[in-house]
Amino acid sequence: MAIERIAILGTGLIGGSVGMALRQNGFTGPILGWDREVVQAAIALARETITEIAGDPITAAQQSDVVLLSGPVFSILEWLEKLAPVLRPDQLVTDVGSVKGILCERAAGLYNQPGRPGFLPGHPMAGKEVSGAANADGSIFHGAVWLFTEGADGAEMSAEARERANAWREWTHRFGCRTIDLDPKRHDELCAWVSHLPQFVSTALSALLEDKFRDDEDLRAIGGRALREMTRLGASPYSMWRDIAHTNEEAVAASLYALEQRLTHLRENLKTPELRKEFDLANRFRLGRPHKPAKTEKRPNQ
Amino acid sequence: MAIERIAILGTGLIGGSVGMALRQNGFTGPILGWDREVVQAAIALARETITEIAGDPITAAQQSDVVLLSGPVFSILEWLEKLAPVLRPDQLVTDVGSVKGILCERAAGLYNQPGRPGFLPGHPMAGKEVSGAANADGSIFHGAVWLFTEGADGAEMSAEARERANAWREWTHRFGCRTIDLDPKRHDELCAWVSHLPQFVSTALSALLEDKFRDDEDLRAIGGRALREMTRLGASPYSMWRDIAHTNEEAVAASLYALEQRLTHLRENLKTPELRKEFDLANRFRLGRPHKPAKTEKRPNQ
Numbered sequence: 001m002a003i004e005r006i007a008i009l010g011t012g013l014i015g016g017s018v019g020m021a022l023r024q025n026g027f028t029g030p031i032l033g034w035d036r037e038v039v040q041a042a043i044a045l046a047r048e049t050i051t052e053i054a055g056d057p058i059t060a061a062q063q064s065d066v067v068l069l070s071g072p073v074f075s076i077l078e079w080l081e082k083l084a085p086v087l088r089p090d091q092l093v094t095d096v097g098s099v100k101g102i103l104c105e106r107a108a109g110l111y112n113q114p115g116r117p118g119f120l121p122g123h124p125m126a127g128k129e130v131s132g133a134a135n136a137d138g139s140i141f142h143g144a145v146w147l148f149t150e151g152a153d154g155a156e157m158s159a160e161a162r163e164r165a166n167a168w169r170e171w172t173h174r175f176g177c178r179t180i181d182l183d184p185k186r187h188d189e190l191c192a193w194v195s196h197l198p199q200f201v202s203t204a205l206s207a208l209l210e211d212k213f214r215d216d217e218d219l220r221a222i223g224g225r226a227l228r229e230m231t232r233l234g235a236s237p238y239s240m241w242r243d244i245a246h247t248n249e250e251a252v253a254a255s256l257y258a259l260e261q262r263l264t265h266l267r268e269n270l271k272t273p274e275l276r277k278e279f280d281l282a283n284r285f286r287l288g289r290p291h292k293p294a295k296t297e298k299r300p301n302q
Numbered sequence: 303m304a305i306e307r308i309a310i311l312g313t314g315l316i317g318g319s320v321g322m323a324l325r326q327n328g329f330t331g332p333i334l335g336w337d338r339e340v341v342q343a344a345i346a347l348a349r350e351t352i353t354e355i356a357g358d359p360i361t362a363a364q365q366s367d368v369v370l371l372s373g374p375v376f377s378i379l380e381w382l383e384k385l386a387p388v389l390r391p392d393q394l395v396t397d398v399g400s401v402k403g404i405l406c407e408r409a410a411g412l413y414n415q416p417g418r419p420g421f422l423p424g425h426p427m428a429g430k431e432v433s434g435a436a437n438a439d440g441s442i443f444h445g446a447v448w449l450f451t452e453g454a455d456g457a458e459m460s461a462e463a464r465e466r467a468n469a470w471r472e473w474t475h476r477f478g479c480r481t482i483d484l485d486p487k488r489h490d491e492l493c494a495w496v497s498h499l500p501q502f503v504s505t506a507l508s509a510l511l512e513d514k515f516r517d518d519e520d521l522r523a524i525g526g527r528a529l530r531e532m533t534r535l536g537a538s539p540y541s542m543w544r545d546i547a548h549t550n551e552e553a554v555a556a557s558l559y560a561l562e563q564r565l566t567h568l569r570e571n572l573k574t575p576e577l578r579k580e581f582d583l584a585n586r587f588r589l590g591r592p593h594k595p596a597k598t599e600k601r602p603n604q
């Protein structure tokens with residue numbers, strides 16, 4: 001077996017969910033877990049997302065076939081640098097970081113070179129607005145996409161690490177994921193639009209409402225599903241998103257600026273036929289065509 | 303019984319859902335339905351959200367204790383004006399229109415005066431991004447708030463109409479709603495923030511993505527729950543929202559402008575500590591406190 005022993009550094013929401021998904025899908029080897037917050041590792045163990053708590057993360061990494069790095073982007077960056085000199089070429093490091101450009105740049109030269117460990121940069125498009133091992137859930141990967149951004153560097157990893165990289169991709173399929181390979185820069189650009197922009201819009205909207213309506217009970221009472229959905233991500237942690245804002249700033253800023261302009265355009269056209277064009281485009285994005293009232297398959301009396 | 307016979311003018315998504323909720327919650331009298339699109343009335347009948355199709359809406363209204371007006375705001379406005387001179391003082395008109403200021407202004411003098419029918423302006427905070435009688439669903443009112451905006455005018459309706467208005471409020475409770483009474487102007491202001499702003503943001507975001515990524519299969523593939531939620535309302539119909547944009551323009555424009563400014567502020571502070579303030583405020587809106595990783599109730603090993 002290419003992967004018999006796994007270390008997870010960062011056993012919070014995503015790291016814990018991966019451990020859970022491994023066990024739910026038949027992985028029977030040891031899963032050593034470590035977290036900088038010891039209580040998170042303890043919860044991960046209690047919930048059986050890991051099989052043991054690692055006392056020392058470096059030792060745990062050295063004893064494993066695959067090391068999974070999970071957490072904010074800068075924490076993954078730090079581990080990438082720390083682990084490169086202490087792992088063997090047959091070992092594989094993979095991660096679940098939300099921004100890939102900076103990680104792949106930093107890994108170049110440190111991994112996937114003769115005498116160096118393998119690195120398979122990954123990013124499951126799954127998550128929750130809550131964090132922590134207590135919210136870990138192996139089923140969040142069902143039907144999601146797990147992105148990989150190996151680039152040309154990946155070709156240089158050792159045969160053993162390659163075997164483990166292929167086995168890891170197989171595991172993500174068992175979790176219920178489809179995998180897509182992207183160039184790291186394109187990954188960061190696309191994720192700015194489909195993930196980071198929605199997050200920052202939801203944060204801005206939630207912050208605005210909190211500022212303006214803090215003590216207004218009516219506002220909270222009357223908001224329905226639309227408000228709940230559009231502000232759900234307002235609960236997301238700064239600790240995770242600070243790193244994304246830092247490491248993908250250019251693409252995120254470009255997407256925010258484009259949306260600001262779009263909102264201005266819409267606001268200036270609330271009473272003009274331009275508004276129809278915006279709804280038509282939006283309908284096409286969601287429905288593939290302009291909105292039509294639903295009719296039943298067989299129309300009665302026709 | 304104060305309400306034995308009901309006419310629903312506009313048997314699409316909301317009108318149809320009200321008919322369904324009435325029947326699911328024990329209303330056994332006739333529900334006459336009419337829609338300007340005859341197929342919608344036919345579907346409403348086939349789905350038993352109404353008990354008969356009204357050939358002539360005016361006659362159906364005249365034969366009913368309560369007339370429910372459902373549809374875009376301007377269509378409700380038109381019916382309010384048409385029905386005022388042809389109904390008796392003991393009859394009650396109520397509606398589900400999304401903007402109340404303009405409807406209440408126009409109804410003043412026409413309703414709730416000696417010799418005039420009663421008018422109870424209402425607005426259930428429930429809906430879907432899809433439209434039409436085929437999507438009607440009596441359960442959408444469960445746990446929602448049904449707003450009423452009678453104002454001082456309401457005190458002038460006839461005793462019989464008042465009895466029907468009270469009975470109608472009772473029915474909304476049976477549908478699973480909590481009712482809140484608001485001044486029409488405050489209603490429109492609050493709804494701009496909790497309902498109209500989320501809609502227009504979702505429309506703008508969806509339209510932007512359609513414009514920029516129309517043929518990009520990767521974008522659609524990798525978008526997860528965040529993208530789906532933030533663009534769900536992009537499917538909403540222009541026909542409904544055009545009237546809301548027209549009749550609540552000032553409040554909607556003010557809310558959009560405030561969000562534009564907020565997004566600009568966030569964009570300019572992606573790398574500064576201001577970003578933490580925005581996340582803290584957003585966390586407070588959703589969680590009542592800054593985000594903390596979830597810990598289990600009983601912490602293991604403590």
